[in-house]
Amino acid sequence: MLPALLFICIVVPILAAGACFVVRAQAVRSATVLATGALLMAGSVLLAAQGAFSFDPGTLGGLGWGTLISVLDFLLLAVILFYGFRLKSRLVQILALLQIAPLAWFELFALDHGAAVLPLHGDGLSLLMVLVISIVGSLICIFAIPYMKKHEEHLHLAKSRQPRFFFFLVLFLGAMNGLVLANNLLWLYFFFEVTTLCSFMLIGHDRTEEAVRNATRALWMNSLGGVAFVFGMILLYSRTGTLDLQALLMAGPLAGAVLLPVALICLAGFTKAAQVPFQSWLLGAMVAPTPVSALLHSSTMVKAGVYLVLRLSPLYAGSFLGTSIALFGGFSFLATAALALGQSNGKKILAYSTIGNLGLIIACAGLGTPAAMSAAILLILFHAVSKGLLFLCVGTIEQGIGSRDIEDMRGLYKVMPRTAIITVLGVATMLLPPFGVLLSKWLAIEAAAHNAPLVVMLALASALSVVYWGRWAGMLMSAPFSREVKPEPLSALTLRPLQILVGGAIVLALFIPWIYESFALPMLGESVFSVHYGVLTTGAGAFAVYPLFFAVLVGALFAWWAARKSRFVPATSLYMGGANATGSLEEPAFVGPMNKPVKVAFGNYYLESLFGEGKLTRWVNIAALALLLLVMGGAL
Structure with missing residues (x-):
């Protein structure tokens, strides 16, 4: 049953994404998204119920999955390089080549392909992530069906772009499930880069000048994380001799120079999670249709970043x-x-x-x-x-x-x-x-x-x-x-x-x-913490879950x-010092200068002189860069 559940969680969304792209009939595409969401939700629950596992999928028609992942990895990087030239972004081109060249050297000359590394592993953290990705992500994809219909009606498109949109939206779910279940760092890196490409394509979906500009920024910032991942992975292998994540974690905390590659992989997580000073790519992603924003923020992309940092935590604890x-x-x-x-x-x-x-x-x-x-x-x-x-x-x-x-x-x-x-x-x-x-x-x-x-x-x-x-x-x-x-x-x-x-x-x-x-x-x-009658108790206090729920219900x-x-x-109109100009509840007004009615306006204080983006962003980024240097210095 385990192979079937893994197939549902990782491969089915990839196949469904292809179907969404090929099929042009909206009713069939909607049915595909609905069926995929239902399968993913059920499959993730059943997979979580299985508990922790390690799994090797074997071969595909005599071809090892590891070889297939390596080939797909270089094809994916080639696609990113292609978009670097298409967008005339020298930065994207350089960052793509900085991944392709060292990865090719590593795969061809340094990596022992005969070493036994279990490709997939599930534990409490990864199974929880699969539930989040498959359930929350599927609901967002389902929500996108009527949303995108209205969205395209508003844009007055001559030809629907929904096949391409749902291709990348659904593909995201399979890539994320693959990422959190990967035990081989090369597999994890591949799925990591798939999410980079998906986010780039979805952010730029509307093809406006602003959308293309923000998608390009997202691509180069996440490609910077990809470069850090590649160099971190190569250095980690050179100093430990393995890409088996569980083997590394079971060895316990690392020390000395071995922490540098861990810090580089964490840097990749920081960029993916849009941590300051890399936050601008995620803020720019707001130009995309809302289901994209929801997916990026809740169950994919940025969660990949924190998952990576959290997964490696035992190595630098x-x-x-x-x-x-x-x-x-x-x-x-x-x-x-x-x-x-x-x-x-x-x-x-x-x-x-x-x-x-x-x-x-x-x-x-x-x-x-x-x-x-x-x-x-x-x-x-x-x-x-x-x-x-x-x-x-x-x-x-x-x-x-x-x-x-x-x-x-x-x-x-x-x-x-x-x-x-x-x-x-x-x-x-x-x-x-x-x-x-x-x-x-x-x-x-x-x-x-x-x-x-x-x-x-x-x-x-x-x-x-x-x-x-x-x-x-x-x-x-x-x-x-x-x-x-x-x-x-x-x-x-x-x-x-x-x-x-x-x-x-x-x-x-x-x-x-x-x-x-x-x-x-x-x-x-x-x-x-210990639990007694719905009260969670720790050494410093207690959190009364069920009593608080009762109080909320009564309230x-x-x-x-x-x-x-x-x-x-x-209902009465607002009291304005005895100078009300009208008794209307819908359009309240007061008597102002020259005895003329002035419409009442409501608004909040946003304290932009203190908390505005123009005031804070530069100083926040400078402070964050200093802390980032502290992180890298801590690894050295």
Whole structure:
């Protein structure tokens, strides 16, 4: 059964991607995406139920899979080089050649192809990643079916580009599952580069000047990570004699010069995870259709980066390199929280929040303690579900009101009550107890307690995130109304993914103890907290999951009762010092200069003089580069 499940999780999405590209009938393509999503979701659950495994797929028609991966690797790099020439990007060309040349030398002259390396391995972390990729990613692909139809209608395209779009979108899922299950570093590198090509093609999908420019930036920045990966892999092999990831991890922490190749591979993870100062490629990716943003941020691409850093954590645990990686991740968390505070663009807020949460995961990987690793593993899951949900909500709102600016979402409940409620719930799962993101942050801060600079950065960043999340949620439900609101019409393929994701974000929090015991504990071998009647207890405090859920339920019921009761209370216009010009609830105004009515305008303070991108980005990047030099210096 294991070979069949691995085939479903890795190969089926690749075959389905090809079918999406070849088949031009929209109904058949939609059915292919739906069937692939259903197969992936079921296959990932069954694979996770199998538990840890190691597997060698053998040969394909007498040809070794390793040989096939090597050939495909060079073909993939050739495609990237081709786009470097097509885009006239000297940087992409150089970075592609800096991968092709050393990799060719390594494969032909240095690597012992006869050495036994198990190609695939699954443990708690990789199986959790497969669940996230296959379930959250599939829901995003399903959401994309009606979304892309509306998107292309808006663009008035003469010929649909959906076959190409769904080819790369679905291919992403197979590549990511291959990446997290790869035990041979050469296999991992191949899937790593597939995600680079997919992201480039999807970011530039609309073919506008801005889209092409941002896609090119994403390509060269991630190719820089690819170069670091190649040189790190070659150096690691030269000093350890193996590319077997599990063999390396079982050998325990490395020391001395062997840490340099590990640091280079972590650098590849930093670029893929868009950590400061590489954040501009992910911010530029916002020009792509919303399902692309959701997929990049929640279950693919950037998660590949943090997975890589987290996977290698046992190799640098307790070293100066680990400490510097922790500080680097903590700084990214703090810097992007400050930058998000000065934003009103919903997608940019989500992008900065994503980069920050990935920085928190990297900080936990740098700490390397059981508590920190538990926090990182839990955060990967809960962040993926909540962030995927919020991106899809923003896409739905943008198609509904024509804007992604949160100022234009004020009183959204009046026009899009379903989407508004789901979005508010999504924000709550990122912000409030007893949901998993807050639990993970609490656990991370506790794990960093012995590192004073890091714990200060994590606490400040968490506080700033409360501000921008609370501001957004408040606006969605604001504005007076005295009439019944009618649910907005949404297609089933739009509404169901939103409902499943918001339900998953809530329900999964109830199973935090089970998730910890099933995925984190088997990897760590040391219990971080004990559970008694839904109260999670650690050495520094307790997190009462089930009592908090009960309190939230009581509060929600009371709020619902109060809202029902308020329908019978007459609404009044805003009080403006006795100078109201009109009693209208829809367009309130006050008497201004020259005795003329002035329309009331609402707006939030974004403190752009302190937190604006123009003020912070340069200094943030300089500080991040200094910390990156510290990371590389720590390896030396």
